[in-house]
Amino acid sequence: xxxxxxxxxxxxxxxxxxxxxxxxxxxxxxxxxxxxxxxxxxxxxxxxxxxxxxxxxxxxxxxxxxxxxxxxxxxxxxxxxxxxxxxxxxxxxx
Amino acid sequence: xxxxxxxxxxxxxxxxxxxxxxxxxxxxxxxxxxxxxxxxxxxxxxxxxxxxxxxxxxxxxxxxxxxxxxxxxxxxxxxxxxxxxxxxxxxxxxxxxxxxxxxxxxxxxxxxxxxxxxxxxxxxxxxxxxxxxxxxxxxxxxxxxxxxxxxxxxxxxxxxxxxxxxxxxxxxxxxxxxxxxxxxxxxxxxxxxxxxxxxxxxxxxxxxxxxxxxxxxxxxxxxxxxxxxxxxxxxxxxxxxxxxxxxxxxxxxxxxxxxxxxxxxxxxxxxxxxxxxxxxxxxxxxxxxxxxxxxxxxxxxxxxxxxxxxxxxxxxxxxxxxxxxxxxxxxxxxxxxxxxxxxxxxxxxxxxxxxxxxxxxxxxxxxxxxxxxxxxxxxxxxxxxxxxxxxxxxxxxxxxxxxxxxxxxxxxxxxxxxxxxxxxxxxxxxxxxxxxxxxxxxxxxxxxxxxxxxxxxxxxxxxxxxxxxxxxxxxxxxxxxxxxxxxxxxxxxxx
Numbered sequence: 123x124x125x126x127x128x129x130x131x132x133x134x135x136x137x138x139x140x141x142x143x144x145x146x147x148x149x150x151x152x153x154x155x156x157x158x159x160x161x162x163x164x165x166x167x168x169x170x171x172x173x174x175x176x177x178x179x180x181x182x183x184x185x186x187x188x189x190x191x192x193x194x195x196x197x198x199x200x201x202x203x204x205x206x207x208x209x210x211x212x213x214x215x216x
Numbered sequence: 217x218x219x220x221x222x223x224x225x226x227x228x229x230x231x232x233x234x235x236x237x238x239x240x241x242x243x244x245x246x247x248x249x250x251x252x253x254x255x256x257x258x259x260x261x262x263x264x265x266x267x268x269x270x271x272x273x274x275x276x277x278x279x280x281x282x283x284x285x286x287x288x289x290x291x292x293x294x295x296x297x298x299x300x301x302x303x304x305x306x307x308x309x310x311x312x313x314x315x316x317x318x319x320x321x322x323x324x325x326x327x328x329x330x331x332x333x334x335x336x337x338x339x340x341x342x343x344x345x346x347x348x349x350x351x352x353x354x355x356x357x358x359x360x361x362x363x364x365x366x367x368x369x370x371x372x373x374x375x376x377x378x379x380x381x382x383x384x385x386x387x388x389x390x391x392x393x394x395x396x397x398x399x400x401x402x403x404x405x406x407x408x409x410x411x412x413x414x415x416x417x418x419x420x421x422x423x424x425x426x427x428x429x430x431x432x433x434x435x436x437x438x439x440x441x442x443x444x445x446x447x448x449x450x451x452x453x454x455x456x457x458x459x460x461x462x463x464x465x466x467x468x469x470x471x472x473x474x475x476x477x478x479x480x481x482x483x484x485x486x487x488x489x490x491x492x493x494x495x496x497x498x499x500x501x502x503x504x505x506x507x508x509x510x511x512x513x514x515x516x517x518x519x520x521x522x523x524x525x526x527x528x529x530x531x532x533x534x535x536x537x538x539x540x541x542x543x544x545x546x547x548x549x550x551x552x553x554x555x556x557x558x559x560x561x562x563x564x565x566x567x568x569x570x571x572x573x574x575x576x577x578x579x580x581x582x583x584x585x586x587x588x589x590x591x592x593x594x595x596x597x598x599x600x601x602x603x604x605x606x607x608x609x610x611x612x613x614x615x616x617x618x619x620x621x622x623x624x625x626x627x628x629x630x631x632x633x634x635x636x637x638x639x640x641x642x643x644x645x646x647x648x649x650x651x652x653x654x655x656x657x658x659x660x661x662x663x664x665x666x667x668x669x670x671x672x673x674x675x676x677x678x679x680x681x682x683x684x685x686x687x688x689x690x691x692x693x694x695x696x697x698x699x700x701x702x703x704x705x706x707x708x709x710x711x
Contacts, residue, residue: 125469125478125485130462133409133488137252143369162405162453164461164490187257188490189386190405190461193398194453203388204257206369207250208350215410215444215487216259216329 131165134186135212142182142205146191150174152199159191159200167191175199187211220246222539223366223376224345225353225389227254227337230511230528231382235340235347237536238380243543245345247337248368250352255333259408259489260525261439261448262332263288263426265324267526271564275336276325282335284328284441287424294473295597296431298590302473304600307425326426326439336529353383356392362505362549363393378539378548379507382532385492387513395504402496402515404450404522407461409469411483415443421480429468432590435583436468444486450493450522452580461490495522497573502557505550508535516565519572520579527565534560570699571647578640591632598625646705651696653689 155173160166164186167178178184187210192202222238224231227249235247251257265288268276279285295304310318341347357365357373365375366389381389385403390396418440427438429447436449449464451457468474477483492512499515502508510516511528518527538556542548560566583589600606601622610618654676661675662668670678680687688694688705 125475128409128466128469128485130409130465130488133485135487156455158455158457161457161460164407164488166460186488186490188405189492190453190490193386193403193405193492194455194457195398196455198397202386203354204250204352204383204386207352208252210257211489212252212256213259213487213489214330215412215441215446216255216262216408216489 131184135214136183136210137212138209139182142209145187145203145205146177146181146185147201147203148175148177149199149201152197154197154199156196158194158196162190162194164188182210185210217373217375219365219375220244221377221543222246222380222536223374223378224248224380224382225366226382226384226511226513227251227347227349228258228333228382228384228511228528229336229525230513230532231380232333232336232340232532233529234380234382234510234532234536235345236336236343237533238539239340239343239345241536241540243536243540245340246374247340247345247347248351248353248366249337249347249349252350253334254337254347254349255329255331258329258333259406259446259491260329260493261437261523262329262525263324263326263439263523264525265523266318267564268324269318271526271530279327279332279335280325282327282331284326284331284443286326286418286440286442288324288326288426288440290423290425292425292427294427294429295593296429296434296471296473297593298432300431300471302471303593303597306600323424326441328441332525354388354392356389356507358393363389363507376506377543378553380510380532380535380539381507381513382510382528383513385494385512387509389507390509390513393504393507395509396500399453399494399496399515401452401454402494404452404493404495405461406448406450406491406493407465408446408448408489408491409465409485410444410446410487410489411478412444412486413484414482417481418443418445421477429471429474430583430589430593431471432586432593434464434468445483446487446489450495452495452584453492493517493522493524495519495576495579497576498569502531502560503550503553505553506548508538508553508556510535516569518568518575520568520575527568530563530565531560534563534565570702571644574640574643574646578644581636581640588636591629595626595629595633598622598629602626646702647699648689649697650689650691650694650700653686657686 153175157170160168165184167181189202192200221243222245224235224247235245238245290307290309292307297303352369353366354369355367356363363379422440429436436447438447494515496515502514510531516527517524542552676690680690688700
């Protein structure tokens with residue numbers, strides 16, 4: 123893998139992404155369309171369309187579980203909780 | 217319904233050390249880890265500094281034997297300019313004068329969490345605590361405004377005399393108990409990229425050192441393990457973010473000097489991670505009725521450089537000791553658990569946070585300001601040229617001319633930093649110990665003809681009367697080897 127062209131997605135290990143549950147909850151009413159969630163997400167799971175944020179449908183397969191989207195959301199439209207025990211990202215070299 | 221003396225949420229360093237301490241105190245203790253094993257869900261810089269030898273020598277004796285460990289005897293700083301050129305490399309390490317304070321030299325260790333976390337959890341289990349893995353605790357049980365226990369995702373309700381929440385930066389326990397919603401700007405996001413390397417080549421080229429890459433567009437740590445390293449680049453989560461975390465990572469890996477190092481140690485990208493790291497001026501409230509927060513969940517990471525593992529286990533220990541004390545008195549109310557805050561504030565943990573606002577402001581407004589950072593690098597390079605070793609090698613002109621040209625550059629650049637110095641550096645002077653201020657003043661005393669005949673004691677009295685700024689340091693009743701307390705200083709300034 124060349125350092126100028128790293129495939130970051132390939133560098134994340136995961137287990138049982140189908141059992142993670144719905145750990146990011148989004149309240150469209152509260153969203154002000156600022157787009158900060160899209161900016162802080164490593165893997166581009168948020169997009170802003172018509173002044174409202176939209177979360178990727180199968181976000182469990184891509185999410186790094188950092189919680190930055192919820193932390194930076196000023197109006198509190200995003201709620202992050204940890205995914206189900208024993209599922210999701212596995213960190214081997216943390 | 218299950219009932220325990222202490223329920224600890226989280227099997228990271230803070231949780232495991234709290235569980236160990238509680239079990240050793242004879243309390244019936246259970247701790248929960250959402251990963252399949254401790255360490256499964258954790259990434260961090262994970263350098264354990266010299267103070268570990270002072271506070272936890274028995275742990276360090278064992279930890280240093282684990283497979284991923286690399287010793288840290290030096291920190292190497294690589295300064296990169298805005299054109300990605302490596303301009304300056306220097307290292308920090310202790311001199312022999314530090315030997316009393318550091319019986320093990322400057323040595324710390326770097327260790328992967330897959331080694332550290334299971335080791336600490338094991339200690340807790342050996343002490344008698346029960347560990348439940350692959351179990352997410354996702355709610356608290358509240359009664360009359362006090363935490364009485366927790367609920368797991370499997371629908372179990374578990375009661376406890378005291379809950380210790382060690383569930384990380386995005387603490388569910390803090391949120392569900394109503395202690396906090398978000399950090400409100402005080403949290404950083406840290407993307408980390410791990411590389412696998414040739415361990416022998418790392419020994420030869422990197423040695424026993426941590427590295428940093430500082431430039432106007434990135435402030436990046438490089439933590440070196442036995443056969444790999446990771447780089448991390450934290451940023452405060454603020455509304456003025458202008459770039460994705462991955463873009464910053466890509467900028468760092470493009471530095472030619474970084475790539476050269478990667479080639480030399482045969483570094484291959486191995487894992488990408490991202491985690492939240494509270495980097496606060498002051499931890500918010502760390503307890504409520506029936507529950508205490510420890511480690512990242514409490515916002516304890518160091519306000520100067522955001523290391524948080526020593527802070528996690530130290531707060532875990534204090535929380536568990538407080539739990540034992542509260543349970544023995546039969547009172548774990550909010551009022552009783554205020555004892556936790558009193559105890560950590562009186563410990564080294566509290567000392568670390570005494571200069572929290574000054575430390576955070578200093579970083580936030582220097583390393584994280586690209587324009588200032590670019591100029592700062594120029595200034596540092598000019599200073600470095602006045603270093604006795606450097607001036608010898610400036611052959612551009614006659615040596616004294618070279619010296620004067622560098623001096624002129626510094627004088628030209630200095631005004632740009634006067635505001636910065638006044639606002640962010642000068643307030644740190646409050647931390648200088650009174651006895652050191654006195655030693656400096658005594659150096660000046662012989663140069664002031666009108667005062668040099670006075671006794672030292674009377675000389676200090678005169679200086680205190682002449683200078684409102686110096687008066688607080690010279691108050692004879694003040695402790696000599698500790699910073700002047702904030703309130704004394706403010707009172708002195710007002711006077």
